[in-house]
Amino acid sequence: MTPSARVQAAIELLDAVIAAARGKGAPADRLISEYFRQRRYAGSKDRRAVRELVYRAIRACGPVPASGRAAMLRLAADDSAIAPLFDGSQHGPAPIAECESVAGGGLAPEWLEAALAQSGIAGDEAEALLGRAPLDLRVNTLKAARDTVALPEPGEQLAAPHALRFPSGTSVDQWPAYREGLVEIQDHGSQLACMSVGAQPGETVIDLCAGAGGKTLALAAAMNNRGTLIASDTDRARLSNLRPRAARAGAGMIESLLLDPGREMDVLGAFAGKADAVLIDAPCSGTGTWRRNPEARWRLDPKELARLTDTQDRLLDLAARLVRPGGRLVYVTCSLLDAEGADRIARFLTDHPAWRADPSALPLGVARGNGMRLTPFHDATDGFFIARAGLPC
Structure with a gap:
């Protein structure tokens, strides 16, 4: 050409x-x-x-x-x-x-640029949303360790204990270590979100919006393949991708559950009040992932944002029904809009007075409302809002 x-x-x-x-x-x-x-x-x-x-x-x-x-x-x-x-x-x-x-x-359509500015994303923070993202890996501790895994390139060690960074475009999927499940592609911010769950061996943990299971696999590694780990989602096609990924990673403890939207408790009812932790990686606008999907900012409009925030509220309410006294939920969105982050967890805590904010001690990020925010400019990660809440005994 x-x-x-x-x-x-x-x-x-x-x-x-x-x-x-x-x-x-x-x-x-x-x-x-x-x-x-x-x-x-x-x-x-x-x-x-x-x-x-x-x-x-x-x-x-x-x-x-x-x-x-x-x-x-x-x-x-x-x-x-x-x-x-x-x-x-x-x-x-x-x-x-x-x-x-x-x-x-x-940066984006005028209304969206204004909403981001009202959420504290302007200037350098806004410009960084349209940069280029590096390629981050998570070393799968079910099979390897960051200090000893054999890779064609060493990678930069990051704040998350199993994270390595490589230049964008690195052909990781051609590496034997990737094909053998020793490493998974996962943004550093996503790894920190999984850390905030604090999943431990022997616990009962539910990944409520598991999708293709990237965070589920990280939770399985944190639990050392011991306990109960539920990967649930309403998207059959995405959830079906988890089985081969789990087999490659050696994560044999995962149980997948397909949910019917609006009738999730028909399937999850057996876990009501029994989960030690529930991760809500909620559907969102993806404003924090524009480095990877820049056209996503053309897909969002106020009506779609309202639909997403309604879904996020419903998922938080659903998760609260699953957590045992003394347990915790972790709410995560890859959005930098307060409407999908700080505002949602504030609403949840107001509507559920028995619950208490329980901020995670993460090595990166800045406080935003009752949670933490990671941004491309400040933390060199995708944009995330991460909040943790606990239900006292």
């Missing part, structure tokens, strides 16, 4: 990403993979270059662009090397016309 053809390919992909964001369709990485699956002639350098253009253009645009071309013109306004590639060549984009529409810049 010529440089101009790469720009045109990026424009076509951006059109697909914009349409998917508006229609809550597939994420950008899946759209890019599918695009090149249908274009086998594109070599690895072409795929890499086009992907880079797409994500640079996404990061350059604040509000949802009118089109992929408008998004690429936004990037061209910041990078003088791109405008000449609008050359009208056979596979390239048409020349730039006078007064042609250019997508707006900024």
Whole structure:
């Protein structure tokens, strides 16, 4: 592909990403993979270059662009090397016309940028949300130790006791240690969230929104494969991914439970008042993960945010029914909006006066309301809100 053809390919992909964001369709990485699956002639350098253009253009645009071309013109306004590639060549984009529409810049749609600022995310904190994330690993202590695991590269040791950091794009999935379950890909902030649970061998622990089980596997390692560990979720497809991951990791203690939304206690009723700990890794806007999914900021609107906060309140109430006296719940979102973090745990403590805030002593983060906040700028992690509450005996 010529440089101009790469720009045109990026424009076509951006059109697909914009349409998917508006229609809550597939994420950008899946759209890019599918695009090149249908274009086998594109070599690895072409795929890499086009992907880079797409994500640079996404990061350059604040509000949802009118089109992929408008998004690429936004990037061209910041990078003088791109405008000449609008050359009208056979596979390239048409020349730039006078007064042609250019997508707006900024952090996010105006309402969302304001909500983040009201939540203390502005300036350097806001800019860091659109940086590039490194690749973090968790050494699986069921099979290895951070100081002795054999890896092709040493990695940077981080604050979490089993965390190692590598440059973005490191082909960890090709390493024998990954295929053998000695390491798992997991952001450092996510590892700290798991630490806040304080899971111990022999306990009964419920991962209420387990998804594909990344945090469940970390809990299994913390429990040394001893006790009861429930991985529950309402998404059958995501939950089904846990079984092969658990087998690879040697985490044989995990029991998966598929839940029916709104009728979760039909399945979880046997654990009512019996869990030592419940982790609520709640569905959220993902504002803390924009370094990895920058187009996510185009998918959120006030109505969707309201739906998410209602779900978060309901999950907190559900978790409270499962915890035994003397037990604890940990509420986690990968959002930096107070509406999904400090406000939610404040509501929970008001509505459940028997419960008490029980802040975790984490090595990173800053206090936010009754919890802790991790941010890309301050902590070099994904953005997280983590709160812990205890039910006195």
